[in-house]
Amino acid sequence: MNDILKIGSKLALICAVAAISLGLVNAVTEPKINQMREQKLMNALKKVAVGMEVGKYKEVPDNPVVKGYYPLNDNSGTQKGYIFNLVGIGYGGDLNIIAGVSTKGKILSVVMMNNQETPGLGKEAENPEYMKKYIGTGEDSPVPVRKSQLSQEDADAITGASITFMGIGKALEAASDFAKKEGAE
Amino acid sequence: MLKEFTKGIFKENPIFIIVLGLCPALGVSTKVINAIGMGAGVIFVLLGSNIFVSLLKNFIPEKVRIPSYIVIIASFVTIVQMTMEAFAPALYKSLGVFVPLIVVNCIILGRAEAFANKNTVMSSIMDALGMGIGFTLALLLIAFIREFLGAGTITLFPVGSFSGVIRIPVLADNPVRVFGLAAGALLVIGFLKAFFNWYSERRAG
Incomplete structure (x- = not known):
């Protein structure tokens, strides 16, 4: 005792x-x-923001991916797009992504914030070069969420980290859809 | 004293001979720079935990020594992580992901249990440095082979106009991708382990 x-x-x-x-x-x-x-x-x-004015942050309730956004305005104060605060699902947990999207749903820029992806594989998404495959999609062409939607070279580059790639793609797709819907209203 | 230092590098190399700490060795050996980062983190934490465990060896009760070591190691790692994030953000950015992994690195607990709790502070420091450097060298060797074959590059620190990435002609365009994946890591470690076994058996006669 x-x-x-x-x-x-x-x-x-x-x-x-x-x-x-x-x-x-x-x-x-x-x-x-x-x-x-x-x-x-x-x-x-x-x-x-690609040179535009960043407005006040608005939270989006009840959306699993789009947590909130800052409106993006040009010099005259007209809204041109959004900066979304996104949470995607990666290989090692949540992917915190910041993305600029036009009111028509076009992906303008993407930055990967906090994440727990595998160094050397999924972590490569922190590299600005990585995001090039998403930029410009969403309006005329779909945001890539499957490997078959990529060029051979891009598809090779994400070998071993397709879950990270799909996680980012799906989050951006949701952001693009959100922007399109808001724009239509 | 010097023997405690040198044994970790070859004769009792943590990865190839004792086979401790394989998880980080598999996980972060995709790039040479990651190996350098992980190695530096391990040397630092191993040094801290070995010093504390050898200092407290008479205070810690035998029955609860493992929980005590884990508390010491985890606190040490957390302090390192917080301090680094606050005061050396650039270093944290490149090392940050590896630091929490160090808590579960078997080498740290292994050395606390097998060495530091039976030896003096001075020998424990030598043991920590030797084991840490041995681990780093092993990791560097694995990472070098994997990155060289698997990506055709060698990634080091960027200095001035040098981007830090050396491209190997031919291999950079046609890399053997399997070496970059987990299966390649196991293959490389297996072959290196076989080589070390052969070499030490031959040396022993």
């Missing part, structure tokens, strides 16, 4: 010290990390 208490209290002590030190480090680093993440989001927005 005494023995168990002794062992238990020692283990509890180790855990308590670990928890306190983690808490201290977190208190110091958290504000900095949040600031950094916000900066990263702003940079991504700027990149996606």
Whole structure:
């Protein structure tokens, strides 16, 4: 009995010290990390906005993919498109994607944010080159969601990471449909 | 003391001889730069956990030593991760994905259990450095073979005008893609392990 208490209290002590030190480090680093993440989001927005004005963020309730959007306006204030905050399903969990889409549903730009894809395979989607296969689709041609919709070269490049590719494709397809529907109203 | 350092590099190489930490070795050895990143992370955490475990070896009760080691390792990894994300964002961007993987890397727990809890702080530091460097070298070798054959490139750090990617003529246009996939990783590790077995048997006479 005494023995168990002794062992238990020692283990509890180790855990308590670990928890306190983690808490201290977190208190110091958290504000900095949040600031950094916000900066990263702003940079991504700027990149996606392709020179247009970014409006106020609007949340979209009850949509599994489109979580919200910033309207994109030109200089005169007319809405030209959206910047969508998308959550797709990847190989390693959620894919956080920021995408600029025209009011007609054309994909203008895509940036991959937080994700847990496999380094060297799915993670390649963080590379801006990767997104080229989606850009320009959605209005006249469908957003690629299957390997057969890609050129041979692009299809080869995603070998081993087709789930990431389909996850991004489906999220963008939903964004494109959303933009088309909003535009029609 | 020097023996504790050198044994990890060849005689007791964590990947090829002890066969510990294969999951990260399979997972991140697609590019040379990933191997460098994972290796650096492992050396750092291994050093920290070996120091703490050898310092606390008389305090930690025998019966709950494994949970205690895990708590120490996990806290250490989390602290490294948070500090890195806050103060070295560039480094975090390239190493960030590997850092949480280190918690479950068997080498860290393996060395705590097999070495650090029986030895002095100084020998534990030497052991950590040797094992960490041995792991890094093994990972580099696997990643080099896989990236060379599987993608026809060698990816290093970008420096100045050099993009960090060396393209191998002919292979870059006709890569043997299987080496980039999981099956290729197993093949490469299998052949390297066979080579190391043959070599150490021959050396032992």
